[in-house]
Amino acid sequence: MFILDKIFKGNTLYYPGCLTKFVGKDIEKNYKELLKKAGVDFVVLPDLEKCCGSPVKNAGFEDDFKKLAADNLKIFKDHSIKRIITNCPACYKMLSQDYPKVLGQEWDIEIRHFTEFILEAVNKGKMKLPKYDNLKVTYHDPCHLGKQSDIYDQPREILKMMNINLVEMQLNKKNSFCCGGGGGLQSNNPELADKVAKQRIEQASDVDAQIIITPCTLCDMHMKRNGKDGGVSVFEFSELLVNAEKVRKAIKR
Amino acid sequence: MNKKFVTEYIEKRSKALSSKEAEELRDKLYNLKKTAIDNLDEYVKKAKSSLEKNGCHVYLAKSNQEAIEELKKIIGDEKYIVKSKSNTINKLKIDEKLKAEIVETDTGDFIAALAGKKDPHPVIPALSLTEKEISKAIKEKLSKDVEPKAEKIVEFVRNYLREKMLSAKVGLTGANVITTQGQIVILENEGNISIISHVPEKHIVVAGIDKIVKDMDEANKVVKAAAVWGTGQDWPNYVNVISGPSKTGDIQNIHIEGAHGAQEVHVILIENDKYEVAKGKYKDKLFCINCGACYDLCPVYNAIGQIPKPSDFERNYKCTLCSNCALNCPVKIDRQSNFRNNRKDFNKLEKIPQANKKMIENVRKYGNPFGEIKDGDTPKELYCC
Structure with missing residues (x-):
């Protein structure tokens, strides 16, 4: 039955994105653990899959982007991938919006962002969330996930389900400010990228948030580095779900 | 950054026009400006x-x-x-x-x-x-x-x-x-x-x-x-x-x-x-009504007092491509795409920032932006993002 199911329904791929896979390895581990906890039968293709093309497209290499999309399509088809779950907002935006544009109807793979997946899993009773009573958290919308993909509510709902006291920064959702990490700014203009990050972190301090949470490895790494001296700790979304002890310890400090 | 100015601006704007009305007006303005420029x-x-x-x-x-x-x-x-x-x-x-x-x-x-x-x-x-x-x-x-x-x-x-x-x-x-x-x-x-x-x-x-x-x-x-x-x-x-x-x-x-x-x-x-x-791919620049909304919500302008500019090599790469300017433009100038298209133009002229050059070489050779990564290694230089 299971085998037949797989043949007809195809495989679910966990696609972490290059930054998570090669640099944010703990985050990748967290997300894999979450998939296992939810009882998802998934595959990974770490050595075969290629970059989604987000940095390539952003840097103006459109032909390379198209080639990456076509290459990935072939790899995914070879492995009967019918659904991809990714935690990376940039990959999510590329796979769900830009791939269909360059690949047309051939691209028929369902794309889910991890926050959508978690909310569904919790609602179906397949996943349990830790509780953080009275923790004051603000949520940073990653540009690719929020204003570029309209995913604003799912991550916020999950936070509320964890008994978190969610406070919004004055600039939130469609008006939210970038962390400064995207568009190539970190590599091409690191000082400016840091300034923009500090500006964003200050907005979290303004609303007395204890922590900033964001479901983006890039935003997380960039803000963590720039928030070291401030009073606000930065966490990637999965850390809150998987590393409850670590988070609680960090806040007590 | 003048936080008071930005938050008051957003508040006033949302009171002046509902988001549905705003979207309708944006569509009409885009069409009338496009017709004018065409x-x-x-x-x-x-x-x-x-x-x-x-x-x-x-x-x-x-x-x-x-x-x-x-x-x-x-x-x-x-x-x-x-x-x-x-x-x-x-x-x-x-x-x-x-x-x-x-x-x-x-x-x-x-x-x-x-x-x-x-x-x-x-x-x-x-x-x-x-x-x-x-x-x-x-x-x-x-x-x-x-x-x-x-x-x-x-x-x-x-x-x-x-x-x-x-x-x-x-x-x-x-x-x-x-x-x-x-x-x-x-x-x-x-x-x-x-x-x-x-x-x-x-x-x-x-x-x-x-x-x-x-x-x-x-x-x-x-x-x-x-x-x-x-x-x-x-x-x-x-x-x-x-x-x-x-x-x-x-x-x-x-x-x-x-x-x-x-x-x-x-x-x-x-x-x-x-x-x-008006005849080229950047004609939407001419739709601009000089309202300044793109400045108000630009994280870079708010941080340094200068807004990134697509056609200027130095200033283009100061943009994070967050899309606030495009989404807040009343005449729907797609600055987000303009930044990328100008980068495409610069690339053709071999005017490529060092980090982007490394990034694309790595992607072409190894399928990722960081380069060759041996088992378990973590890349130190992140040419991406």
């Missing part, structure tokens, strides 16, 4: 002919230089002229090129000129100056003691400029919109434009040819958007609609030009590279 040549010809029929003198200037030559001829030997805020005129650098003294009559422009510190924001040139700094500049430049309070500063500026505006012979303004049917539309809150476009004998209007729309119905939409997206207002305090020099037929139905308002209206329409741009 038919630029025809629109310019029609506007010129209509304005002339209304009694205006119209000059088509191929370049900023030609516009300055026309200005010189019209201004003649006048010692000073009174001027309103205009981004088109700013680009002419007239204070260096004209003999006449230029008196800035917009409060923000006047203050910014005194302080010698002009913010690049198209609507709020004194945005980055505090009351104290302004009071200090007035003391230094005009030897007057003014309490560092907004109200007192405005009172001082009003009194200082009133006499100059009333006695000037030439008023110089920009235009927010010009219609193919011969109307010039200039909006404002302060009232200085109403005075300097009506009181001096000559009113000179300088505008880019991209300011032309079909009719007043379309012009009203631009005015609405400029108010809502520009300052979060529902409608500007004043909308000046000028169709020609003042006139009267009160005596025996004899047509006399020059009653109470301006006796001459001169319109200088500047072409520059706009016909060329």
